[in-house]
Amino acid sequence: MTEAPARRTPGTPCWVSLIVHGLGTTQNFYAGLFGWEFVPGPDQLGPYVRATVDGRVVAGLGQMAPDRLLPVAWTTYLATDDADVTAELIRSCGGTVAVGPLDAGEAGRMAIASDPGGAVFGIWQAAAHLGTALAGTHGTPVWNELLTRETSTVCKFYQTVFGYEAEAVVSADFDYQTLHLHGRPVASLHGIGHALPRDRGPHWMTYFEVDDTDGAARRVVDLGGYVLQPPRDGSSGRVATVADPEGAAFTIVRTAGR
Template sequence: MLFHDEPWPDGTPSWVDLMVPDQAKAVAFYRGLLGWDVQAGGEETGFYGMAMLQGRPVAGIGQTPAGQEMPAVWTTYLSVSDVDKAAAAITEAGGRIVVPVMDVMKEGRMAVATDPGGAAFGLWEPGNHTGTQVTAAPGTSAWNECMSRDYPAAKAFYEKVFGYGVDDISGGGFTYSVLLLGGRPIGGIGGMPTDVPSEVPSNWSVYFWVADADASAAKAVELGGRAVGEPFDSPHGRQVRLVDDQGVPFLVIAPNEQSGKPEGWDD
């Protein structure tokens, strides 16, 4: 387990949150699955819940505001030092701002955007809240990726707006690039596989670290969710796609012999 107290470099996925119709139900599900202690804020925050590990924030769970139709999804936020500048760059590069830049009390400033393929993501300019403060442990974010129905356009967009380098690892009908900042992998972007139903839009996904992917899949089912397929091994860990008890997809991944344990992982 590693702690991180400083603002994340521009372009780094620094936070994830979930907005759902039933916040209490989501809190119970993810507490049971990932071991989070979720602490609700006051009325001024909309009772936004901060998921904590070792007393430090790792994710957010909020209630969909009354009267607003919003998809129940995990949103990935990319850290930026100037959200207004980032929003302008997104528009110039062919993206769209769908939630305008706003202040979030003294915690920071945010916006929500979509890339040219329609995948939604957030921007976070840190104030008091810098983003996730724990990594390399069960219950923390492990990876964030954009799967796009227009991979060339999306790839060019993120390179232009955030200055990412790319490491193309495509092959065998698989189209995917690792996004790099200063030579360090911080996320991925891929082409939507052909077997994905046409109604599934381009999207950003979040992976959470777990100690045991098989046990987590079984636990998700016990808590009212479901597994999409069986856990499988990859060079990056043993992983499985899950859906929570309100229909929200996400993935979990556990270290395996191929991947080894990430730096800072407790034995």
């Protein structure tokens, strides 16, 4: 268990948030899976709570307006020192800004955007709320990966907007790039071509740390969720891709060395 960095380098994944139709039911699911407890969050856009582990915030859950029929999906937020400047840069580089920039009370300033391939992400300019405050223990975000058709074009977008350095895996049949800031890996891009789900398209995937991947996958089903890809050993540890009862997909992982 470690404290997450208090100050976020621009471009670092700093928060994950999920907007759902049934907030109470979703809280029960994640409380049962990760042991999350909840505290109130900013409610300018509707009911919103922050999930906590050992009293420290790790993620956000919000209630979707009844008249909105948007896909339910976890959103990765990338840190910025100036949400307005970053939003303009996103637009100038071929991305789209769908919401904001706008203030989330005293917590900070945010926007929801999408890259040229259509993958949705958020940007967060921290004020009172710095973002995820804990890492390395059960129920905390551990990694963020963009699943997209091919990485070369979209990688240039993220490099220009956030200043990443990219390290590509050189392989004829594996399209993968790791994004670095100041020499530290912070996220990855995985080109999977036609293997992308037709109903989702390019999207950011949140990885959550668990103590036992196989046990957590069974718990997902017991709580009304789904296993999309069963537990398997990967380069980062033992992983499984699952979804909550409303269909929001995420990956659970017991990282290697834990």
